[in-house]
Amino acid sequence: MADRLRALLALCCLALLTFPASAAPIDRAAFAAGLCGDGAAQVRAAEGLVQAGGDLAADDLAYAGGLLGALAERRLACPAEGALLLDRPGASDGRDAVSGAPRPAAEARAPVLGLRQRAAVETARGTVALLTGPDPAARSAGLAVLERRIATVPASVLDRARDAETDATLKATIAGLAQAAALSSPDPARRRAAIAAVAASPSGAAEARLAALKSDPAYASDPAFRAALDAGLAKVTRAVAIGDGLAVVYNGLSFASILFMAAAGLAIIFGLMGVINLAQGEFIMLGAYATYGVQEAFRRLAPGLLDLYLLAAIPVAFGAVALVGIGVEALILRHLYRRPLMSLLATWAVSLFLVNLVRVTVGTQNLQFVMPAYVSGGVPLYADFVMTWNRLFAIGFAAATLVLTLLILRRTPLGLDIRAVTQNRDMAACLGLPTRRVDRLAFGLGSGLAGLAGVALCPIYSVNPGMGSGFIVDSFMVVVLGGVGSLVGTLVAAVGVGGANVLIEPISGAVAAKVIVLVGIILFLQRRPEGLFAVRRRR
């Protein structure tokens, strides 16, 4: 009862502030004028709506939601008098925000939301979505927005949403949030329940909220409160630490997967064949450009299936880059197998050629990729640990590549031939193996793997002609550390280097992490020049 009274009182005060002209639940003209006013007026209008939200009629809320949405998308135009709704930003005609009559939008300015205004407008839109959303998904999206700024949301909004909610899970979530919002309630029992509710969804922010209560007078005077707070805080702190640990593991794995993808092709070309291929980074870049080509083809031919382009790009990028690799091998490298220095210079020339070819034909700008839902955004898994889909895609991709490559090398006739030729080229030739053909196919396989890396990197890195140069040093480092000729060694080295980087970075910074890892590798190679996993071979 007391809460209801307070809400009503707040509503009256705010109605006086925001909607001075009318006693009606919402004065539409004044609301529109507020959104068209200066920054402070916008904040007042949006916050007033949130405060009054628990008691407004559904059609008023829907009306306000439409205006707020238009403001956020810059479809709200503000002439000298009143406000206009436009169909798209910058349109020349619109409808009056109150009467709905058509009006020209010339001379009207479209306000740009500042940060404070955007936060208020987001919260107001979240309130409207929570209270009037047509389906549970829309309502829970609204709730997620409110959760970010729960301190500004009055209890009446959450109570109304909980009472009206039909979806049982969402109802429970709202109830939990309403409970957690009562941290500063005068009722000690409700406060303790609020502490437990906050502790039930742990995060760094929850930890800060609870820690702030330690300076509350009740902490010293009320033992029950003290016990509840200490227990809640301990629970949150532990959960946050676990979440941070998970994040470190995930970051390490994701960095390792990128290193492994970049180095896998090189493990075959350099590791097995002994060719120092400085164009490996550019093969990765070509794979990314092939992915872009597939995306554009989908856009033209099958726009409905556009989200699947990344999967369709896998065989295309592999095939296209493998063909480029085979071409390079056939035209240039096969003449240079016995002259490693020459092949190094030749592949460097190839890399410069490819970079400039792409620069001239496509341009230097970063390519624009459509990011399907499975590689954009992330899901908060535990405490502050967010699992980002693009990284998970790369990890899965790297794992699949590893398995397939191992299968090819160990279980197929081609793999047997490659291993035979790389272990003892002359003996393999004596036994009748077409070593030149095997070389070409192995080089194609190594290049194709670089193409696959290009596909996996599209959702993570910017794709431009120069992107390959960043990978070449890291890839050689990983291959040499892992032991020349061993794919498993490459994997272990990638995990080691990735993990070490991620572990050292929070302590000493990214620059020092790189230096420390490099020094570590140098020292290790001093002791063990053959790398982690040496393959015995005859010379």
Add this chain to the structure above:
Amino acid sequence: MTHLTRRGVLGTGISGTAALLAAPALIRPAFAADTVKLGCLFSSSGTMANLEGRLNHVVRMAADAINGRGGVNGRQIEVLTSDPASDWPLYAQVGRQMLQQEKVAALFGCWTSVSRKSVLPVVEQNDGLLFYPLHFEGDENSKNVVYVNSPPASSVLPAVDYLMGPDGVGAKRFFMIGSDYVWPRTINKQLKGYWKSKGIPESAWREEYVPFGFSNFQTLVNQVRSFASQPGGQAIVVLTVVGSSIPDFLREFANQGISATDVPILGLDMVEADLEGLDTAKLVSHLNCWAYLQAAKGERNQKFLADWAAYVKAKNVPFSADTVIDPMVSAYDSVNLWALAAAKAGSFAVPEVRKAFAGLSFDDPSGYTLTMTGENNYVSRGVFIGSVNEKRGFDVLWQSPDAPKPVPFSPYG
């Protein structure tokens, strides 16, 4: 035949690479009689290519326009371009070649402060003129460099003030992330001095640096999240990473679900070109600050945008016709300022041109009037704060009422 080990080969290869990179870049002149030469030091390859490459074309466009009006002092302008390949020492070498062999009347160039610092002794020894079109860390005042863009006092500090004020977010805590070189370190040093002067305690900020071209920002974004959740007031990120690190950082930030209303980013080197290839719907409202934004109002800007689009089409320039960034406008301003000064001096000699800077003014596309005084070679520019929108551009969130007088040396550093 000598016996080659793999590691030996790798070593030789790397030194060979270095030797080849150090070889002089070709300068591409177009010979004609009765012309005055201007030199460009902008890379068309390497990490800076996507940004600096545009500036070569803008300088040509500005020179073409001046030539169309009859040139300067009766002479046509001839623009020499080069490719320092994003290799900082190479800027100095190409600059020396242009000044000594080609006898250019002025140089236009450099993006990063490290490249400017490498050209600085060259222009000072040869008494040349370098027009530098980027906003930068200040704390430098050479008579041989014209600082066409703003020092921190007239770009970064107003933006930080805005964020700390009631119109912004009332920022109390600051997470600085920068690439590891002179510009971010100096900017952050000055910011820390500024905050100290405002009585903000040292515990309210954190400073992290990453190598050039760094892209694995997961750990740093995690740190930003936990920094922001600590008590003590609203946190913001002051981002001074450069090049491809900018889109990579923004992408990770958005993917981890942190929005501008949670923790806003003030990207000091962030331009429209950095948003190419990003889904900016989740990045709306992050901020930058420059002396020009594409969304600037006014006919002069409309004309410049139209001129650039027409130039891109006519000359088949390999850059976007509808993206214009501050350094492009600043490069355009540079050529015009030089032409005005040379015409006023009636000479192309550097000491004469330099004397003519005092009292010079130019109405540039930003809508402000650029002015120069006799005190130093700084140019007074307006201040814009931009806010990222859904269409990979920036909306003008705030702009200064007039062009503040530039302060070369920061009192806070």
